[in-house]
Amino acid sequence: MKLICTALAAAAVAITLAAGASPAVLPKLTGTVGPGFTITLYTSEVKNARGMALGEKGTLFVGSRKEGRVYAVVDENGDQKADRVYTIATGLELPIGIAFRNGALYVSAIDRILRFDEIENHLNDPPKPVVVTDRLPSDKHHGWKYLAFGPDGKLYVAVGVPCNICEVDFARHGHIARMNPDGSGYEVVARGIRNSVGFDWDPSNKQLWFTDNGRDWMGDDQPPDELNHAPKDGLHFGYPHCHGHAISDPEFGKEHPCSDFRAPVLELGPHVAALGMRFYSGSMFPPEYQGRIFIAEHGSWNRSKKIGYRLTLATPSKDGRWSYSTFAEGWKQGEQAWGRPVDILQMSDGSLLVSDDEAGVIYRIAYHSSPQQKK
Ligand SMILES: [Ca+2]
Numbered sequence: 309m310k311l312i313c314t315a316l317a318a319a320a321v322a323i324t325l326a327a328g329a330s331p332a333v334l335p336k337l338t339g340t341v342g343p344g345f346t347i348t349l350y351t352s353e354v355k356n357a358r359g360m361a362l363g364e365k366g367t368l369f370v371g372s373r374k375e376g377r378v379y380a381v382v383d384e385n386g387d388q389k390a391d392r393v394y395t396i397a398t399g400l401e402l403p404i405g406i407a408f409r410n411g412a413l414y415v416s417a418i419d420r421i422l423r424f425d426e427i428e429n430h431l432n433d434p435p436k437p438v439v440v441t442d443r444l445p446s447d448k449h450h451g452w453k454y455l456a457f458g459p460d461g462k463l464y465v466a467v468g469v470p471c472n473i474c475e476v477d478f479a480r481h482g483h484i485a486r487m488n489p490d491g492s493g494y495e496v497v498a499r500g501i502r503n504s505v506g507f508d509w510d511p512s513n514k515q516l517w518f519t520d521n522g523r524d525w526m527g528d529d530q531p532p533d534e535l536n537h538a539p540k541d542g543l544h545f546g547y548p549h550c551h552g553h554a555i556s557d558p559e560f561g562k563e564h565p566c567s568d569f570r571a572p573v574l575e576l577g578p579h580v581a582a583l584g585m586r587f588y589s590g591s592m593f594p595p596e597y598q599g600r601i602f603i604a605e606h607g608s609w610n611r612s613k614k615i616g617y618r619l620t621l622a623t624p625s626k627d628g629r630w631s632y633s634t635f636a637e638g639w640k641q642g643e644q645a646w647g648r649p650v651d652i653l654q655m656s657d658g659s660l661l662v663s664d665d666e667a668g669v670i671y672r673i674a675y676h677s678s679p680q681q682k683k
Pocket residue numbers: 383384385386387388389390391
C-alpha cells in the first residue's frame with residue numbers, strides 16, 4: 309500500500325498502517341504548501357517516539373518519554389523507509405533527549421546524562437552507558453530534558469521549572485545550559501525559560517533559537533507559546549514575570565515589566581505545546597525554504613478545545629519580522645487526536661523526519677521536483 313498524502317489531497321484519509329501497527333490516519337500538508345511535497349511513514353515501530361538524532365553512519369536514534377526506551381532505526385536498503393528498529397536501552401527515566409557526537413550517543417534521563425560509546429558498531433549488543441553527569445535536577449515535573457550538540461561542540465540541555473508557575477533559582481532551573489561533552493564546565497546560556505523542549509542554531513550565524521511552553525491556567529487564549537532567539541549569552545526571557553510580548557503574570561508580574569526581558573520573536577498559539585524546532589538547511593526543498601523554521605506543536609491539554617497537533621513553518625520577511633503558517637495538520641479530527649508531533653530532524657538528503665509519541669511513529673517529509681523522482 310502506498311502511504312503517500314500529497315498536497316493535493318483534499319482531506320486526510322483513514323489508512324491502515326503497516327502490518328502490526330494500529331489503524332491510524334496520516335497527517336496531510338496544508339493547501340498553502342506547494343505541490344511536490346509528500347508525507348510518508350518512515351517507521352511505525354517506535355512506541356512513544358520523542359527526541360531524535362542522527363549517527364555518523366546514518367542510524368536514526370530516537371528517545372521516548374514514559375516508555376523509557378531508546379531506539380536505533382536503520383534504513384538498510386536506502387529506500388528512505390526504515391527496515392529495522394533496535395531497542396538499545398530500556399528502563400530509563402523519561403529519556404526524551406538524544407544527541408550524537410564522535411561515535412557516541414548521549415541520552416538524558418532526568419538528573420543524568422548517559423553516553424553509549426561506539427554505538428553504531430553495537431546496535432545488537434549496546435555497551436553499558438557511561439554517566440556523563442548525574443547532577444541535573446531530579447524533579448519529575450517538567451523533568452524531561454531536551455539535548456543537542458551546538459556548533460561549538462558543547463552539549464546543550466534545557467532544564468524546565470518544577471511547577472506550572474513559580475519563582476526558581478535560574479542557576480538550577482528554567483534555563484538552557486551548555487557543558488563540555490564529558491559533563492564538565494556547566495554554564496547557563498539563557499534563563500527565564502519555563503520549559504523548552506526544542507532548540508536549534510541558525511546555520512547562517514550559529515545563534516541559538518528555542519521554543520518555550522507558556523504557563524497553564526490563565527484561560528483558553530493566553531498566554532502564547534513562544535519562539536525565541538538568543539543572539540548572545542545571559543539573556544532573560546521573562547518567565548515567571550512576563551509571558552509572550554506583553555502579558556504580565558497575575559502573581560509574579562507586578563514588579564517586573566515586560567520591557568525588562570527579551571521578547572519572543574513569535575508568539576505561537578496558547579497551550580499549543582510547541583516542542584521540536586528546526587532550521588531548514590537542506591538541498592532537497594525549494595530554495596525559499598533555506599533558513600525557515602519548522603516547529604512541531606504537540607497539541608494542547610489545558611484548553612476547552614484542542615489546538616496545535618500540527619507542524620508549522622516560520623518565515624522571516626525582508627525587514628526581519630517573522631510570521632508563521634500551518635505546514636501539516638490532521639493529527640486530530642475534531643476533538644479526537646490520534647497523534648502528536650514532537651521532534652523534527654533533517655536527514656542528510658534534506659528530507660525531514662517528524663516523531664509522534666502518541667501514534668509511536670516517525671514520518672518523512674520529502675520534496676520531489678518532478679513526478680519521476682518520487683520514491
Ligand atoms: Ca528501507
